[in-house]
Amino acid sequence: MTRLLLRADGSGSIGIGHVARAVAFAEEACERGWDVTFSGLLDGADWFADRLGELGVRHLPPADEAALGQLAADVDAVLVDHYDLGELRQPLNRAGAALVSLEGGTFGRRAADIVVDAGLHGEPRPPDGSPVVLSGPRFAPLRRAVVDAREQRQPGSGPPRVVVVVGGGALWRDTVTGLLRALRDTGLPFTADVLAHGEPELPEPAPGQRFQLAKPDTELPKRLAATDLAVSAAGVTLLELCCVGVPAALVCLVDNQRAGYLAAVERGLAAGLGTAGELAASPAHATGVLARLLADRVARERMAADAAATVDGRGAARVLDAVEDVLR
Template identity: 45%
Template sequence: MRLLLRCDAGPSTGVGHAVRCAAVAEAARSAGHEVFWSGRLDGLDWLWAGLVDRDPAAEAGPPGTLLPPAASAETLVALCREHRIDAVHVDHYLLGDDLRPALNAAGVVLSTVEDFATGRRPGNLVIDPNLGAADHPRPDDGSAVLLRGPGYAPLRTAARRARRLRSIRDSGGSLPPAPPDAGRDAPGDSGPPRVLVVMGGTDAAGLLPLVVAALDAAGAPAEVDVVVPAGRDVPLPAGGPARFRAIAPLPDLPAAMVGADLVVSAAGTTVWELCCVGVPMALVRAADNQAEGYRTVVAAGAAAGLGGVDDLAPPEPAAAVLRALLTDPARRDALAARARTVVDGEGANRIVAAITSAVGLLREAALHARPAVLDDAEMLLTWRNDPETRRWSRSTAEIDLDAHRRWLAGSLDRDDRLLIVVSDAAGPVGTVRWDHECSGWEVSITVSPQRRGSGLAVPLLRAGEEALRARTGARTPVTAVVHADNAASARLFARAGYADDDTGPDDEGFRTLRRTL
């Protein structure tokens, strides 16, 4: 699958959309898919550096191929056609609600992210990762699949790794050395609590000075690391019981969470990482679109609430909340225990699996099968003589055109053979051949060499099965013969429901797989 991620990040928009897309990119690449990006993504080297599959020798930029920003359905479709994109994942509030018809008409799946009503548009898949999202009525706009709740919060692999480390820390185990730039080392059993302050990758709302002032006014001992984005100047207090230090944005923010006793954060994407890791948190509502998420997380007892920007202007109310947290470890532990139950960190993998399934369904709907005819001879011969096809065939020799024409003419007249050609809007996809044997119908499938790597093998096989079922009826036994070294074919037939018959490979290394249509 070729997946295009559409998002922007910058001083005015924040970086949360890009962080969520980065998690989806990790999961997609881990599953073997190819990733493309469209958007304005400057100044995010710290984010790309923290992804687990990032090649240290690679040039700066997101993992995958970066394309120009597409601001409309028309330009997005043009990018998809040019780069043969199978699915687009949109995490962007300002794009229109007309994307799905245009993309689907081009054979492209639309996966779209919304935060309650913000950013809402119809899609083949709609993801709302917020706590309580499933309890909110949503208009029926024809969206086929709704993935709602923190089980679909797309988190980077680093968050799941940090979750495991935090469990070790909380149970009294010893931790491996912290990665570079992860902030202060975790304190031992004594000493003031360690606090991490992060207001997103850009602090677009300008909250850092207000939060620092509230922590200073709390009057409690603490070791406070303040993540200061590039270009920001945040004066830090000196002389009070809390000691402040400015640090740069962290490539692996979840690793810094592992050793924190309290994190003060904006109520955006970072909240789900904090929940996954299991860290006590105090949240600030940094923007109107965070209001519902902020309310539900605080109401669930997974975080303490400091209010919005106006609530921080006099520091005393927020200072009182922070003072109680800094001086009461049991209160912090209760928040962390509840937060940990909210998110398990597998959301990105679930999203990629759902997109992959939607791509398969859309492809199947776009495919049409027909019986082969004599005029297909040269095309079928080209596919048959392709080196990769011959590599896994029982007969690996090339065939000449005259011999192939004779074979094709004879095949079309046989009642015990069904040969079909499958196409989509872009042209022929491949061929499926069925041969009737004593134990059922044996399948042979060939994907056009020009269409390999597009995820078409399973839809092609299903189209062939439908053609056979139309001739023979339901409950038809079918078999597939696959070489033991052909891992790709083994995966294909396993996904399609074929099971090994346990007879083992024959003398040439071929195994027999079976199912009933």
Template identity: 40%
Template sequence: MTDYAFGTGQAADLYVDQNLGADPSRFLPPGARPAGSQVLSGIEYTLFRDDVLDRRRVAPRPLARPARVLAVFGGTDPYGAAPVVVPAILATGRPVEVTAVAATADLAHRLSRLPVDPAELQIVPPTPELAELAQEADIVVSAAGSSVWEFLCLGVPTALVCVVDNQVDGYRHATELGVATPLGHLETFDPGVASARLADLLDSADLRQRQARAGQALVDGKGRDRVAEALLALVNA
């Protein structure tokens, strides 16, 4: 399993890069890998757990009132994105109920000190039930990591913040294709711009539906079948 350039220095019979826009010729040209090896590269090879596939939406649904927003920035949120981005969600001026995943006790404390109505913000610890939280949300605000592919597969309209350099490619591809709303980079985060873009996403049923349908068309959830077939073909060769 590789992640753009990460992991490509290893010798393998089968390389899998499940990222959107992954280009095997960029990091794994034929001369840089063992003879006869195979590369599966791109979003069509994304691997999903059953709990994601079982919750895949059939069609976009109407916005709840207040809108349910899930904010999650990785399992550890090492750069402290949650306390920076969550205020921008709350500042849209739209009725929202935000569930914010706080990766550490310090982040939970910082979120708890935000001057908001307690009904608007629920703070939860990291959970293995992320797919369930996302499926229940109207929109997700997320770091641009690998969880994004799950949100697209689920059919949940998603807005992204690029938190760290290794997310730049995924952030750019997803936002340029229109399957996610760009909120900017954490180091230069502009709360006003982010709030305006989130307000547009919350206000426009058409935008949410187009984004959700485009995301599911791009991420069909069959990646693990394709990878398993390729692996079996190697074993049986």
């Protein structure tokens, strides 16, 4: 039996995208009969903790570099999805484990037995001795619930249904409030589910508009399956939106989202609202982009089809196939 250790963190301040990818790998590994352990924070991600529990995955406290070296002696592979840990390959290899490292461009970059950069950007990577580099959205690890939503996708026929989902917790409260005002200022009818921590300010809706505030939960993929437009950050959720086939308008919150944001906009897989700072300084641009998307169903569905063709949801399986090859 292959033994896999997953290392990732999630919290209200850093978001839960790294943990979402870890859950995708846990689902695929458990289906293969592997023994899986997770090490990391799960603050503000109780539903992911529950999912790991359903799978029978053991949960350990967050391990630093030294602790990972010790834990590696009892597993065959360690998969690290963390931007703040340093070089790990040599100590993990000495302990008898292969290292799989997820990175996003230069963020989280380290030498590994298998490197995975599943972003849309396709940046060249300087050689560092890593023998296997898996690059591009074919390797994006997505949870089963997201892949199921892809199969269940059914846009509405009435006024557009909008989902506003911006990770990072209360830190981005003002940005979410700005996005909601931009939506309101389109003057067009819609129903918007606002999935956010931090209690953003809901604007007074224009005629035919409705805002509903809810905490992020396990129902996001189901919501996306019936959504006509998503307003989202450009992190892991971007690849989930592509897989499901949801038209999206993106805001770039942090530097590690910039490459994916630009690639998605340049390739026509999503529309760009700018950075959080640009949104605050010039909300009229976001209002114009959102108005065009809300008014043009054909353009939305063309964008969604291109996005779905780019991300098929089989990334976790492809990565674990590569792990099996390395361990042979």
